[in-house]
Amino acid sequence: MTYTPPPRDPKAAPIRINLLSDTQTRPTPAMREAIARAEVGDEQIGDDPTVNLLCERVADLLGKEAAVFLPSGTMCNVAATLVHCRPGDEILAHETAHIIAREGGAHAALGGFQIMPLSGADGQFSPDAFRKALHPRTRYQPPQTLVSVEQTANIGGGTIWKKAELDEVVKIAKANGLATHMDGARLLNATVATGITAHDMAAGWDSAWIDFSKGLGAPVGAVIAGSRDFIDEVWRWKQRLGGSMRQAGICAAACVYALDHHVDRLADDHANARALARGLAQIAGIEVQEPETNLVFFTPDGTGVSGEKMVAALRQRGVLLAMMDGRIRACTHLDVTAAMIEETVGMVREIVRKA
Structure with missing residues (x-):
């Protein structure tokens, strides 16, 4: 049941979209100012x-x-x-x-x-x-x-x-x-x-x-x-x-x-999670659990691409997710934008198409 991101590949693109966990957030500039004061x-x-x-x-x-x-x-x-x-x-x-x-x-x-x-x-x-x-x-x-x-x-x-x-x-x-x-x-x-x-x-x-x-x-x-x-x-x-x-x-x-x-803005994370789930559900062969908050669990097995291979392929493209309990977990947070969600769905669609 542990997080299992793929091993670091030196040829992989730098991480641009981090959906591994909401623990991946970085302090905002304003938060850093509050810390300093x-x-x-x-x-x-x-x-x-x-x-x-x-x-x-x-x-x-x-x-x-x-x-x-x-x-x-x-x-x-x-x-x-x-x-x-x-x-x-x-x-x-x-x-x-x-x-x-x-x-x-x-x-x-x-x-x-x-x-x-x-x-x-x-x-x-x-x-x-x-x-x-x-x-x-x-x-x-x-x-x-x-x-x-x-x-x-x-x-x-x-x-x-x-x-x-x-x-x-x-x-x-x-x-x-x-x-x-x-x-x-x-x-x-x-x-x-x-x-x-x-x-x-x-x-x-x-x-x-x-x-x-x-x-x-x-x-x-x-x-x-x-x-x-x-x-x-x-x-x-x-x-x-x-x-x-x-x-x-x-x-x-x-x-x-x-x-x-940062409390009220959690609604933005929930909206991004729903958008990700909708986009993934439109790809034939992907099963998605409807999210209630900021976590999206899905399995791509019906596409011919295993969860492990999907996570690895996305990592090569600079998107970080995790395998958890046999499913892929994506987690939205304050460092994830709606544009990143759209881009991630597009990458998943491309990986499935090539497979």
């Missing part, structure tokens, strides 16, 4: 005003009591499970969730947790599947202490959990004594696409976080929010994991800038 202090002792401002804003955005700035979304997930669970506990999540497929076994290695993978279409499990996976609390089975969802569901195609489904999962969890965690790496993509606020989307979830290094275009950082007691414990794990920083305001300033300038 950042007021800073020692973040580790709570003395960086820009970091403090960012955490206050994210806590308010998600409707939580407090928040903490971490270097990455993976650390948000790891720290959250280390607070919510104890060694030997069981976490329930979709079988393609980031905590299972993308975090190097950190939850088992660092916390001694096992994760029960739940199946379901488009990267989401149903409330009924969650309910059926619960077992009685006996000494023969691991305590089930946490349920985690990923909003949006990456491997599912960037799909959006419906608010009613999220609420039902929370209701079942609380009735059975489980804590709730939302991996919100692309949560703001979901809020922009649906019009539902992040506050409402995260309501009922004990912990939730947003990533700034994806569609929001910052170079680094994520912020996790929850109750004050929860965040106090996250801080302890942040210290243990080496995530405490010093003058981190230079990083947080980019995130504050992103909140002010």
